Amino acid sequence: MATTTTAPKLKTHVGERIRRTEDPRLITGAACYLDDITRPGMLHAAVLRSPYAAARINSISIEDALALPGVKAVYVGKDVESVGGVPCAGSMPDLRIPNHKILAGDRVYYVGHPVAAVVATDKYIAADAIERIEVDYEPTELVSDPEEALQEGAVKVHPEYPDNVAFTFSQEGGDVEEAFRQADVIVKEKILVPRLAPIPIETRGVVAEYDEGSQELTIYSSTQIPHLLRTQLALQLNMPEHHVRVIAPEVGGGFGSKCNVWAEEALAAFVAMELKQPVKWVESRRESILVVAHGRAHVDTLELAAKNDGTLLGLKLHILCDIGAHHQLLTPIIPTLAVLMLPGLYKFRSFKADLIGAFTNRAPSDLYRGAGRPEATYVIERMVDKLAAEIGMDPAEIRFKNFPASTDFPFNSATGLQYDSGDYATAFNKALDIVDYKARRAEQEAARAEGRLYGIGISTYGEICAFGPSPATPAGGWESASVNVEATGKVAVMTGISPHGQGEETSFAQLTADALGIPMDDIVVVHGDTAKVHYGIGTFGSRGISIGGSALHLALQDVVAKATKYAAHMMGVDAETVTFEGGVFSSEATDSTLTLADVALEAHLCRQLPPGTEPGLAATRFFEPSNFAFPFGAHICVTEVDKETGEVDIQRFVAVDDCGRIINPLLVEGQIHGGIAQGLGPAFQEGVIYDDEGQLLNGTLMDYSIPKARNMPWIETDRTETPSPVNPLGTKGVGEAGTIGSLPAFVNSVVDALSPLGIEHIDIPMTSQSIWNAIHERSRT
């Protein structure tokens, strides 16, 4: 009698807290970052940058630099005119795109504008030679402040655009004027969202190498988007794409700053082709803070109309975005995301937004972690709190009142987005329970009775992720994945996303291990090389798991279907009768089993398979979602402000985040923790400072203050899981959540603490000094 044996069920991987398979090589120093790369005969480049925010270049003298032993070449603007400009993907009808050359022509427009490049046998000679270049600058009038830039008679950043308007964008939904007529209460505020420097631990860098024989250009770049960079470089250099190979080595953080196409990338490529020698350029930290597109840079003016019972009616918004002197890849698109996400998690009936991008004599601004959504969430969460204070309603209650119900999904926002799924009240209630909201309010009352400044700040945030449907994205919203079961039974996964800290080598191996029933050790995840992975878009906008992972999911299904067919043939049974579990194909009818490795070997040897069977066991699939995914959550921050010093003590920080289905909770928590740090930094200390001459005044990490470990609170995380219906994994994305949710929770908490003094708003960064000043202005009057 045949006995049924069940293959021992392997441990499942999806949903488990599995440590990152990337970490051993990172911790032991075995990883290869951009600056670890050397090529035979490699030269080193350095870039000379303008010290002026606006100047004419009368002449450049390079003789002294060329005379320095070891210097191979010096390039100025006119030498690289054949190279196409830095691309911009915006598409507003009135978008103005000034010619963004890779080296300045006869004018410079911002401090840090690249003016010349030196190529030498080592980086120290290159740096010394830079100092020997004599540039005769003739400083011209300039405008540094974005509000001044839009005033009549302001200095023109680009003489061809007399009003400094780079683009405009408007959106309207519902009857906003009627909403304001019906309102019992209207609250207004002007809120500044300062420029932020992205500060990846690894700065930008490029190695370019050209093979004259094959005419192949290989670009190693510390990038988030190797495939898009390949296309853009091919266009800039007028080469066929198949002659350009882009490799993203280990990338030490990006936060959006490497989701760009930079002048230095094309410059290095041009130099390598000119000199027929490999060349490396690695950015210094000073250059990074000075010119790597800053994020945010908004001046927002808001008006919110509501009923006395807290019902939100309408919202008017004016965004002035300081875009700097030039566009980078996504500069005009980022503030439109802020417009789209401004209604947050609330059922607004009407909405009107005007966005204006202003040219200034400052470095370009572009995406930084969250890209538009932190700006939106910060201002709407401030406004809702301000309204609650105005009508004397609890800030938790006003939020519950305006959430759509979990049965309202898909929910159409006032800006025309369709939020895929959500259960806002459950996540919020969980956060309130963890912090014990009622007890905190009681504690606040007791503290106030003693004259102490104790605050509870709430932020219920929404997020747009998993970019995205192609028609709504500038460069294609799909992603590719290939699965190849090798003859030995080991599996290679090729993905078009380009992780740089997110840990997808781990999470993709988890998905693969479960789908194929094999150990994670048998799986290698390949990414970041256009020669190994032929198609891809890259990693940004929390698209790794949801889009790249979904493509992988489809490819894995194909592989399993193929292998099941082959196994059935090998066992002489119908494919429908074969079960696949734990990496083993079994047929009850014949009481036989085959492992995935058995089938993979046969698929390569093709000895038993029917003639005409395609050899190998591989599949490639693309995935494009029907919609974005919309994660959400609630952050609550409890603070006490020292009246004497303005110092803020964060006593509790609770983050309940819902990013859909979770593949690896450990990675999710890592994203939340890092995200919160990058949200809290600008809340209390970060921000790029320009003076009225367009000079950046805090250009080192001694001056530009990112949060240190001692500034961070203990973070209490929890989650709810509301699957997304727009991708087969049900995931939503978590790359930006912490950054988006944390900033308003902190600010609302401090304003709540200070509210007994009549303080309604303090702009960020809320330094101890600005808080102290606000306290003392109040006590003087």
Next chain:
Amino acid sequence: MTLKGTYKLPARRQKVWDALLDPGVLARTLPGCKSLEAVGPDEYRMNMALAISSLKGVFEGKVRIEDQQPPESYRLTVQGRGKIGFVNGGGSFRLRESEGAETEIEYQGDVKAGGTIASVGQRLMNMTSKMMIKRFFTALEKELTPPV
């Protein structure tokens, strides 16, 4: 950045005035001054070494003296450029004779810096400027004090 202050020198006003407008004296007393040569009436070319924060550099600059009201007041404008950026400044000097053959100098001016010196040295600019002014006046005082 605005700089202002006063300094008392142990000499009569005319003597202080003459010293302040003497290129030889200035070359000896301006901190970091490598050379100072006249290129026109009341206009000088200057080379000056400057160290601020982690930056060190030589500035080449022009110094111009304007609005002279001898021996009471004048304006000074400075434009300097170097590898680590540029510094532009201007200020007025008023000389008042006080009792005991002393002269009080009141100065007030603005300094603007650009380039690396602005983004890296901003934190220390104010302190460095004050220190340099103090060194200048101390050196000038030495010039004006007859050897014992």
